Amino acid sequence: MSITKFAVAGATGRLGRHVVDVLAERGHQVVPMSRATGVDIITGEGLAEALTGVEVIIDVASWHASDQEAATEFFRTSARNLHEAGQKAGVARIAMASIIGVDKATAGFVAAKKVHEELLLSGPLPARILRAAQFHEFVGQLLDWQQGDVAYVPALPTQLVACRTVAETLVDLALDPEAPAPGRPIPEIAGPRKETMSEAAQLLGARRGIKVVGVDGSGMPDAEIAANGGFLPSPHAKLAGPSFQEWLDTQP
Template sequence: MSTTKFAVAGATGRLGRHVVDVLTERGHRVVPMSRATGVDIITGDGLAAALTGVEVIIDVASWHGSEQEAATEFFRTSARNLQEAGQKAGVAQITVASIIGVDKATAGFLAAKKVHEELLLSGPLPARVLRAAQFHEFVGQLLDWQQSDVAYIPALPTQLVACRTVAEELVDLATDPGATAPETPIPEIAGPRKETMAEAAQLLGARRGIKVVGVGGSGIPDAEIAANGGFLPSPHAKLAGPTFQEWLDTHP
């Protein structure tokens, strides 16, 4: 089996850890890039050295907050640095994880990811995008943020997907030698079951002794778009398990 040398930006993050695992399991050489490994894709520290001999960059680095301006600046800088340093290093392509519905977003974090997609796709290196639904792991984060015995979670429709499932699909896309035709829709990956974020949170909340109350999307960017299903997978999306309940049963 031929192996490829990959650099993974955001390698120690929620999704990045799984991407590194999948690549390693499939026999590829992996350069993990994060501040923890001495590579900063924002300042550029260590980036050129890390990309030496790398053929493909997988970009799963993300901003830690939801504020649009700060997130946009992070993605703008990271896209520019990865494109420029990648070109100098002779990298063949970049594959990036994005979010289903970013093309409809007008505000907040998703609008920042929309800019991120556009910048990476504008080159000079060819880029491939995989849009994913919200992760199963995100539900626990929502409960953690509230730090209370009662959590108020938006009852907005979603189709949650496991990080590991997204990582496998992302690696498949990054290793597929066939070029994606310009007219082909951007590929999407989502879980097998439509539910609301509040319903998923109630399942997890029951295990943690937290009462979860479903609420409207007041104050959430593009809540009306979300309520109307704008951030659900398209008809061409790949749907893959486990469901949130199945995932929860294996994550005590």
């Protein structure tokens, strides 16, 4: 196996940590890019230096809140900077993680991610996209956002997937020397079973001593699209474990 030099944008984030681990375990050179490592993909600070000799960028940097306008501006700037600096550095391609159903989104963070896809695909460097289902770790976030012994979680259908599984699949995509065939659907990765977000939250809530009540999700961006299965994997998606319950059993 040839050794490739990667730069990972968002290397210290929830998914980025796993991407760095997978690359290192496979023997590749990894340049972690985040503000914590002195690289800011928004201001451009340290970016040119970080990309010296890099062959592939993996972009898993994300905005920290759900505000559509702020998230869109973040992705617009990061895409432009990664393309410009990457082209100057002689980078071969960019691979990014996106969200299943993003093409249907009309509001919120997922709509911002839709713009992110479009911007990365329209830049000078060849771009590859992997759309993923919501992460197992997201369930804990939903509970963390609510204080007290009762949490209200949307009973919306999902097919939760492990971050590690997404990282492995994204690295495979980034390493593939063959360009995706024109007209092929964007690859997707999801967990092995369909469930509702509230069902998964109830499993975690039982461990934390929190009662979880399923609600209809009204008021959330694109709740109706979600309720109708708009963010579930397509027939061509790769389905891979562990399931949420299996993953939960491995957590401390």
